[in-house]
Amino acid sequence: MAGSTVLVIDDEPRIVEFLTENLRDDDFSVLAAGTGAEALELLGRARPDLVLLDVVLPDMSGYDICRTVRSGDGVNDPWDPDLPIIMLSAKAEHTDRVRGLTRGADDYVTKPLPPSSVA
Numbered sequence: 001m002a003g004s005t006v007l008v009i010d011d012e013p014r015i016v017e018f019l020t021e022n023l024r025d026d027d028f029s030v031l032a033a034g035t036g037a038e039a040l041e042l043l044g045r046a047r048p049d050l051v052l053l054d055v056v057l058p059d060m061s062g063y064d065i066c067r068t069v070r071s072g073d074g075v076n077d078p079w080d081p082d083l084p085i086i087m088l089s090a091k092a093e094h095t096d097r098v099r100g101l102t103r104g105a106d107d108y109v110t111k112p113l114p115p116s117s118v119a
Contacts, residue, residue, distance in 0.1 A: 004029070006030050007032070007050070007051045009053045015054075031046055031048060034057075036062075037060070050085075052086050053088065055087060055090075055096065066103040069081060084106050085104065
């Protein structure tokens with residue numbers, strides 16, 4: 001999948017920077033959004049191959065973004081309902097994971113990332 005585009009949606013600049021650096025080291029192109037509105041706008045005009053989506057954002061939840069993308073029909077909506085979405089969140093309870101997966105996420109990975117990686 002190297003050479004593909006990943007959209008990172010997270011409001012923590014250090015996390016975005018860490019993910020961007022590591023993805024680019026592996027030859028991925030990276031787009032970034034810090035809010036849900038920004039993310040949906042980017043998804044309306046760009047076609048990433050994968051989304052890494054935080055749950056807690058300042059204007060809407062990642063759950064809502066995921067549900068919005070999944071409810072699209074791919075014709076009348078500007079986003080691809082089959083777009084792979086991995087939720088990347090500090091919310092690590094079983095219920096959080098279930099909620100993410102039932103909203104349409106393909107996987108749910110918990111933070112924190114290793115402390116040395118984001119220092």
